Amino acid sequence: MNVLVMGIGNLLLQDEGAGVRVIEEFERTYQPMGGVELLDGGTSGIELLYYIQGKDVLILIDVVRCGYPWGTLSRFEGADVPALFQQKISPHQLGISDLLATARLTDSLPKKIVLLGIEPKCIDTGLELTDEIAANIGRLSGMIADELTALGLSVTPRGEKLCVTTIL
């Protein structure tokens, strides 16, 4: 089984970058598994088609505003995911909605699509997550591990936290 776990968002807009931060956290916490690819998708769109093609499962991580308290985690699956990205009229018009539509057009849409979301607090210019969101990044990373486990893929926590320095 081929799985793509992709965090999306803009690191320059505080909580907007949460999806990407979760990927970094997951890489620090868990051992990489065969068949599972982790990707920092940033704010890209159609370029990501290259990574989606040939995948059976796509797990997306993004900020999702549902009107819940800051930091609340949410999970969507199947047709809800493209519908959710399509509903909004996003300033980022070349985003995930077009990516999924294009994947469908080229018969490369993964059979299973899951979106793991987190409720953002602040999306102003800045590099740091707000405390409320930062406090929940570990739990969101754990949700990725749970998804992979449910797919029958082994997920091994790293024995010790590796000292991985990321510049961002």
Place this chain on the structure above:
Amino acid sequence: MATRITIDPVTRIEGHLRVDCEVTNGRVSNAWASGQMWRGLELILKGRDPREAWIFTQRICGVCTTVHAIASVRSVEHALHLEVPLNAQYIRNMLIAAHAIQDHIVHFYHLSALDWVDVTSALKADPKKSASLAQGISSWHLNSVQELSAVQEKLKGFVDSGQLGIFTNGYWGHPAMKLSPEVNLLASAHYLQALDVQRKANMIISILGSKTPHIQNLAVGGVANPINNDSPSTLTMEKLFHVKTLMDELGNFINNVYVPDVCAVGAFYSDWTGYGAGVTNYLSVPEYPLDTKCTSFALSGGYIPHGDISQFRPIKTYQDEFFIKGVSESSKHSWYKQDGDRHPWEGETDPHYTDFQDNGKYSWVKAPTFNGAPAQVGPLANVLCLYAAGHAPTKKYADKALATISTLAGKPVGLGALHSTIGRHAARAIRTAVLNEVIQEQWQLLINNIGTGDTRTFNKPEFPKGEIRGVGMHEAPRGVLSHWVVIDNKKIKNYQCVVPSTWNSSPRNSKDQPGPYEASLIGTPIADPEKPLEVLRTVHSFDPCLACAIHMVDKEKKAIVTVKAL
């Protein structure tokens, strides 16, 4: 009595752009372009290590990641007078050429073709007629009856299922749509094939840049690609020959599909050579450095005032003060506190929002000027400057494209026709054909240089005490990009990005002259103000990219922004 049209946001672009037009007697009589997002990137970079700036700047935008990374390292190298090893120049050149090729193909097929091509009309086409039409202008192997019939079946499936997906926003059946069902089918087939082809450019970027969408291999002073044929983790000959195969496949598509398609659309819509010229001062910067000091380039830059190529003034190096001293920005009509014209090194970014004022402030975009006048940037500016400079491949592809268009249109179409909406598409295709030659040459130069035993890819930067200034220029897919950095005691003191869409989507400047989008819309005929397809055609022809890239999913409020007239 004028009718006001507000398009907010303009779709199928990156970023958030609002365009307002007044329509009098069926034609646009006044226009405003307004960037609706504010980026405070400059503020994030203050006080940081200049060697890291590129990592942040490539996050400005989801489309232009590589572009902002390159301009940033160049700005710091320029400030330090730092030489860049030849291998690093060639690797960077291939990266940015691959990116530009991908960007141009995606722009034509996926972001703008639907302004001219009616996908639903393709269902009525006779695939045999489509195939014979195609075989008259191209030898592309996927123009067969079988392939075109299969595409038609696929489109039918989409339409029947009621889920047009990415095609949902088209103005199907609009009176300004003029292609025959057969041409529409051909273009739709190439739309799908282009999705596959653009991945190949991405694969080149991925091999050379170590990763996409955010490349990892740049450094102030060169690239972080070790060249060692004995180690599979480095850049080996095997990988470089894979890159060559990918380049050849891209070249085949560019010359046999993209260029002929643009010529056909240009010929069938030749009336659009009469609309959309706007600002005809053209600005372009030199690109694809060929030596370590950046004094020699594969493609020259330059400036053409008033659309008169006999007045062309070349910009030949990164030291050329004609460019460095010529750029300034005004905030008279932008939502910032500063009013007067300022050079980017002296630029400030203090937001001051006032709401949309027709005669006052109405955009987050500043108004850049070149020697006091607005300027158009992009592939058209680049092609006209190269043509004026006598660049042989540019002349070859431009003359060939104009000859094909003339034959298909049944009337002579000359270089002057490029100053138009459809001309910007033609220029972009001509540039892509030129870039295909450039990337092949850069590949050969890299192979030859490695063959001499030179494996150097990096020169370590040394930062002096005190203040230094630099500018990083890049002829990006959308035109002139410049990053302006002031470094004080090894830290960033000021950083300003003057991006291509700042030039083109500029609001009125300090002399109240309109920017290129605004000027280009004046006089455009509008068949139906409720469906302003013609406005989108002209705006899309610039390949707008108002980078900002907030893309948060919003389940609570379905529409984040109001949409009028779209």
